[in-house]
Amino acid sequence: MNRSKHVRARRVWVKAVVPWPAVAAVAALVAARPAGAGADPKPSLDTAQAERFARLALACVHREYPNKIAHSLNGDDDVKPPRELTPAFYGCYDWHSSVHGHWLLARLARLFPDAPFAGDARAALAESLTPPAIAAEVRYLEGKGRVSFERPYGLAWLLQLGTEMREWPDPEAQAWSRALAPLEAVAAARLKEWLPKLAYPIRVGEHSQTAFAFGLALDWARGSGDAELAALLESRSRTYYEKDRDCPLAYEPSGEDFLSPCLAEADLLRRILAPPAFAQWLTRFLPRLPVNAAATWLRPGLVTDRADPKLAHIDGLNLSRAWMLEGIAAGLPPSDRRAAALRAAARAHRDAGLVGVTGEHYEGGHWLGTFAAYLLTRRGH
Secondary structure, eight states: OOOOHHHHHHHHTSOOOOOHHHHHHHHHHHHHOOTTOSOOOOOSSOHHHHHHHHHHHHTTTTOOOSOOOOOOOOSGGGOOOHHHHSSSSOOSSSHHHHHHHHHHHHHHHHHOTTSTTHHHHHHHHHHHOOHHHHHHHHHHHTSTTOTTTTTTHHHHHHHHHHHHHHTOOOHHHHHHHHHHHHHHHHHHHHHHHHGGGOOSOOOOSSTTOHHHHHHHHHHHHHHHTOHHHHHHHHHHHHHHHTTOOSOOGGGOOOTTOSSOHHHHHHHHHTTTSOHHHHHHHHHHHSTTOOSOTTOOOSOOOOOSOTTSTTTTHHHHHHHHHHHHHHHHHHTSOTTOTHHHHHHHHHHHHHHHHHTTOSSSSHHHHTTHHHHHHHHHTTTTO
């Protein structure tokens, strides 16, 4: 859905002001980005699937309503429609879904540059990722009472969007990358301020989970050259998780999970530990992992109502479990016999999860395409 003319006109007049505390960080970010860094991975989806997922994002990134905002009101002046509060990321029902909807468009337009949807995807990105719109997003995040806004899930997806732009060797994408840099700097700074104060990890199956967000943020920190954030994430991850034993995978999922607490933790640690050390840690963490690929040891979650926004989370759980299981298998030494059982379970979860990526219900259609694309394009690898 396109924006109305009055919204387009309004955005032209938004002042592109970057707060002074972020200037140095922005400069470092831009200087650190290698043009065209990163090799394109080999996706396991075809053009038709990519088209279907891209159309889901195109149908929502500029669709303002329905909208669920997490908004702190400090006065009457804060009573505004979503398009004025966060002019780049106001669609797709909520801020984080809008952010990763833009990631989806960038990811698929990069991997399928000649596909029929690619032009529409680029046009949507160009409309959203302008310096004035991003400057307004920065001002919003730095507003009073918003220190925990979208922390950590939305911030992690914002950094993932930055990773995708940085690795896309295209002149227009590099311009979008430069435009996005001030917001990346704010997101990274928020995590740096928060992590030393976070005494305990957050082990839930929804947005506040730390393990999943740390994985996305760590991938960004390494790719952007932010050694400080990378070291902090690695250190805190070791503190939170390295001594964990016998994770209660049998207790999963909870009824509204879209992330697995146990598998997300393992998928994070495989990014930090060398394969032999990771294999030893996994033995202690999931001691009952089978070595037989035919073993049914982890069943896909059951979705009972895809029109219910919380119950539809289970489709996302199946998709995220699939990529986490693949990641865990990839982190093991080649001779580790558990990899076969991990990959078999990943296939079962992939097949179960993809069934729900239809767009029939907006409750899932505004976000499940992202999870499907993250899985099938092997972004986490």
